[in-house]
Amino acid sequence: MKAAESIDQFYLLKQLPKATALLCKEGILLDASCSWLGIFGLPPQNKNGKTKIFKLYPKTSDLKKRLKDNKPFTLQHKTEANDGTRHLKSYFAPWFDKEENVIGTIVQTDDITSEVQKEQKIDWLNNILETKVEVSKTGWWEYDVQKDKLSWCKETKRIHQVPESYQPTALEAIDFFKPGYSRNKVSMLFHKVRASHQTYDIKLMLVTYHGEERWVRITGKPFVKNGKVRKIFGTIKDVHDEEMAETRVKEHQQLLSTLVDSLPLNVYVKDLESRKVLVNKGECNYFNKSAEQLIGKNDFELYDDQMAKVSREEDIQVMKHLTPIIGKETISKLNGKTTYFLTSKIPHFDLEGKVCGLIGMSLDITSMKRKEEELHNLIDITSTQNQKLISFAHIVSHNLRSHSANFSMLLGFLNSEKDPQERQRIIDMLSQASDNLLETLGNLNQVVDVNTNTSAPRKTLNLKQSIVKVLQNLAALLDKNNTEIINNIGENIEVNCVPAYLDSIILNLISNAVKYKSPNRSPLITLNSVKSEDGIVLSISDNGLGIDLNKYGDRIFGMYKTFHNREDAKGFGLYLVRNQIEAMGGSITVQSEVDKGTTFNVYFNEDS
Incomplete structure (x- = not known):
């Protein structure tokens, strides 16, 4: 007790800033600073206090033995307080x-809660870092410039395939990169990060410890203090599989692109708004634009509104109802040029099976359509020619048979006639029949010549000058019949014709207009011409007798067809005119009203 009584002289103990306590040899608390008592949540001690230290360290079973050893030692422990767990460190001496x-x-206790929490946070961060390294397969490295020391984490070593x-060392790390570009590049970057503080992020080829070549992505960043690089941090990631996969994808894309560009088709892909997201070379050539100029454009930016509207409606039908359009014949007009396509559109699905647009393919069938039109025209021409041949055969058979019968009958009369005067009259009739036969043969020969000589040379002729020349030749006929001519033909209108055919056509149509004039009025003939996309149209109108088209419309251009009971009407002129026009690839139409007049429209084919 003498020792306990001597404690009173240490009344300053309670005021010590350092948490301190005094124990007797039995481990009973004699006295302590207020800060020590506060740590353990104990009330102020009095002289009769019997607090044993062992209760404050319940998890230290050998504390009594260690106190008896009379040797200094340290304990790290924790206690529960109102504000949570407190981590403590006690020094026994x-x-x-x-x-x-x-x-x-003597016991001195420090509250190390903040230090423990920092250590726990560091451990937590290290665990997160290690987890991220493990999951991302990304290693890290650190280079201490002053110590010339390079450190690798486990993942970095695994990537290099080293134990x-x-x-x-830094030099050894650089030597792991493939000789040539990769090693030179990493050496230069490592020098720059030290010399000019430049960070880097690049893919290079690494040769592992076992000699395996692999693509890695490396980064480097300096830690600068007082203007000097103290350390360099970086990461390394094995991206070999991704790089190989990307290379294969690029190769497949290149193969697909080459294949699509080589197809004799216009291929394109559109998004949900009908904007082009991919086009092949054929599509670029059709629009005469580059792929960059077409990507992002919709049909309203490439075609006229009507065509674009039709195309957009088709796109919506395909994407909304998943109804493909296969082999639909479409007509596209671009820059005044008409192109025929065989078009297909099918829905385009993303990886989740949702519609994300459409794929379109168009085959240019313009040449096929032209051939088809030529074939139809050839069939039409063949049919027409065949009909003409049949008609011509009937005409020849009928007319020649009529002449033959006439000759036979007159010769029979001549043989049986004894009267000289009557015989002379029959001979005169035979002479006239012979002239008629010659005229018929001449007409038939002329028709044959027109239909067989379709390759007769053509010339570019001034239409007005050709008409003036014919009018001059018909001047006497026109004056005799008091005919008025209104010539509205343009000065510069030209036609590509056989000269003799053009003269014959104009001559027949104008002379017919005079021949079939109305007895109640003087002839009035009006000539007009129109130049259109299909060629030149010559119109010759008169105010004559007119023709009942309801009655004679299907026979108006037939051979030897007459409609006005005139003695001088032979019905050959219009037949010849139509054959001459059709031989040059043109056509002729007629509009007429009885006692009002007739208009013939001659269409010249300028493409022939």
């Missing part, structure tokens, strides 16, 4: 009297 006899123990005990 023997307490000596003046004669250096051990009379107890975990391997400790590389």
Whole structure:
């Protein structure tokens, strides 16, 4: 008790800033600073206090033994407080009297909660880092410039395929990269990050410890202090599989692009708004634009509104109802040029099976359509020619048979006639019949010549000058019949014709207009011409007798067809005119009203 009584002289103990406590040799708390008592949540101690230290360290079973050893030691422990768990660190040391006899123990306790929490946070961050490294397969490295020391993490060593005990140098790390571009590049970047503080992020080829070539992505960043690089941090990631996959994808894309560009089709892909997201070379050639100029454009930006509207409606039908359009014949007009396509549109699905647009393919069938039109025209021409041949055969058969019968009958009369005067009259009739036969043969020969000589040379002729020349030849006929001519033909109108055919056509149509004039009025003939996309149209109108087209419309251009009971009407002129026009690839139409007049429209084919 003498030792306990001597404690009173240490009344300053309670005011010590350092949490301190005094124990007797039995481990009973004699006195403590207020800060120490506060740490353990103990009330102020009095002289009769019997608090044993062992209750405050319940998890330290050997504390009593360690106190008896009279040797300094340290304990790290924790206590529960109102504000949570508190981490403590206590230092135990023997307490000596003046004669250096051990009379107890001095305990000093520090609250290390903040330090423990920092360590726990660091451990937590390290665990996260290690997890991220493990999951992302990304290693890290650190280079201490002053110490010239390079450190690799486990993942970095795994990527290099070196043992975990391997400790590389900076030069050895550089030598792991493939000789040539990769090694030179990483050496230059490592120098720049030290010299000019430049960060880097690049893919290079690494040769592992086992000699395997692999693509890696490396980064480097300096830690600068006082203008000097102290350390360099970086990462390394094995991207070999991704790089190989990307290379294969690029190769497949190149193969697909080459294949699509080589197809004799216009191929394109549109999004849901009908904007082009991919086009092949055929589509670019059709629009005479580059792929960059077409990507992002819709049909309203490429075609006229009507065509674009039709195309957009088709696109919506395909994408909304998933109804493909296969082999639909379409007509496209671009820059005044008409192109025929065989078009197909099918829905385009994304990886989740949702419609994300459409794929379109168009085959240019313009040449096929032209051939088809030529074939139809050839069939029409063949049919027409065949009909003409049949008609011509009937005409020849009928007319020649009529002449033959007439000759036979007159010769029979001549043989049986004895009267000289009557015989002379029959001979005169035979002479006239012979002239008629010659005229018929001449007409038939002329028709044959027109239909067989379709390759007769043509010339570019001034239409007005050709008409004036014919009018001059008909001047006497026109004056005799008091005919008025209104010539509205343009000065510069030209036609590509056989000269003799053009003269014959004009001559027949104008002379017919005079021949079939109305007895109640003087002839009035009006000539007009129109130049259109299909060629030149010559119109010759008169105010004559007119023709009942309801009655004679289907026979108006027939051979030897007459409609006005005139003695001088032979019905050959219009037949010849139509054959001459059709031989040059043109056509002729007629509009007429009885006693009002007739208009013939001659269409010249300028493409022939």
